[in-house]
Amino acid sequence: MYSIGQIARRTGIKVPTIRYYEQMGLIDPPGRSAGNQRRYDEAGLERLGFIRHARALGLSIDMIRDLISLAQDKEMPCDRAHEIAAQHAAHIRQKIARLQRLEAELTRIENSHDSGTVGDCHVLAALTDHSLCMSEH
Amino acid sequence: MYSIGQIARRTGIKVPTIRYYEQMGLIDPPGRSAGNQRRYDEAGLERLGFIRHARALGLSIDMIRDLISLAQDKEMPCDRAHEIAAQHAAHIRQKIARLQRLEAELTRIENSHDSGTVGDCHVLAALTDHSLCMSEH
DNA sequence: CTTGAAGCTATAGTTGCTAGAGACATTAGG
DNA sequence: CCTAATGTCTCTAGCAACTATAGCTTCAAG
CATH class of the missing domain: 1.10.1660.10 (Multidrug-efflux Transporter Regulator; Chain: A; Domain 2)
Known part of the structure; x- marks a missing residue:
């Protein structure tokens, strides 16, 4: 016990x-x-x-x-167990795909160099203006 | 307005x-x-x-x-903005890596075929016994 | 027998919303 | 100008999966 x-x-x-x-x-x-x-x-x-x-x-x-x-x-029968596992795996694959898109976008934003002041900060600009993005998210 | x-x-x-x-x-x-x-x-x-x-x-x-x-x-200066973006990107990369390990494990479990009854269901067995796993998570 | 660690229940906080109740404001049509 | 429909207001509670706190009781070692 x-x-x-x-x-x-x-x-x-x-x-x-x-x-x-x-x-x-x-x-x-x-x-x-x-x-x-x-x-x-x-x-x-x-x-x-x-x-x-x-x-x-x-x-x-x-x-x-x-x-x-x-x-x-x-x-x-344990079909249902396999089904749950498969469903969850699919869900995870979706999550990964989405995160990879975000990661690509963030890396792009992060690596864009600017003059170093808020006024022309590329990070802030990218966040303000969605049209600067390269992919959907 | x-x-x-x-x-x-x-x-x-x-x-x-x-x-x-x-x-x-x-x-x-x-x-x-x-x-x-x-x-x-x-x-x-x-x-x-x-x-x-x-x-x-x-x-x-x-x-x-x-x-x-x-x-x-x-x-x-906007160093802090870049820092936040970099930090978040790193965080996402970690998440992706973790999910990829999970996905691999789940796919392996999902694809292992069994007799189809609960008694020898590979999905349930894999969940019960961590030592059957191929990677850490 | 005492003391300090571990356990008990119940409640509230976390994150980022979303849903509902019940009352009041606005607006379009007649 | 009046009414009906839609929109908005505040407040409260719920989701997932825990985590933390408070105030109390029990256990095990010395």
Whole structure:
């Protein structure tokens, strides 16, 4: 049996975050000590590891909840799990594409040299006038 | 003189968002009509255009506030503006790198085929066991 | 048995908006 | 000039995913 602090150290998830996940229904409320403190078992530890990894990959709380309820029955088809992963990967690819456009624009703005005073600062000019941009964003 | 709705249409920023920017100190409180409605002039319009563009490039409200106060005096050096842009570009590059690692990992997980049931679903297995990962995240 | 760390609950703050309620202002048409 | 429709006002609350604080209780070591 682990206390919430021990679980926190072992999973790398902060104590308040673990309580938050419990509140959000990602983990079953664990048993309690005589003095009302949470006591976790191996299953709880594994569940939190799953959540941590899924969060690290950028999955939302809702997606994780779906995956967990899905994983309950080992006999069920897991198409939905693949679908969630694919959807999320696509989402990330979009994000990357958008950030790359922003990065290109910022780099261009950043590298344009000016006289060094606000009056003709290229950074400020570029921000004021969208038509100076090379790409959409 | 423009009403807030006209400004919204011309800048593409929604009405409540404009009021929010005012509250956040990004725009000076405009004059009011006899009936207490906001009335904007060209300067207000231009300021909102600046904000919109900066937000589209991902700059935070705080950064934008800094840039605006900086732009007040045309004689001042604008090193700080370049610095903010450079900082933000670096931040975006980091984000991109991280997302690319995630994307690679997700694609790998997504493409690994399994028997199609939850019991041996590679997506769920990969999420449960971090050691199956090929890269850090 | 004492003490200091760790845990408890409940509430509020973070960022950048967005949505709603209920009241008042403006404007176009008749 | 009156009315109806639309626009605007303030204030409050909600979103995601935590994080921080306050004031209290429990646990474990010495």
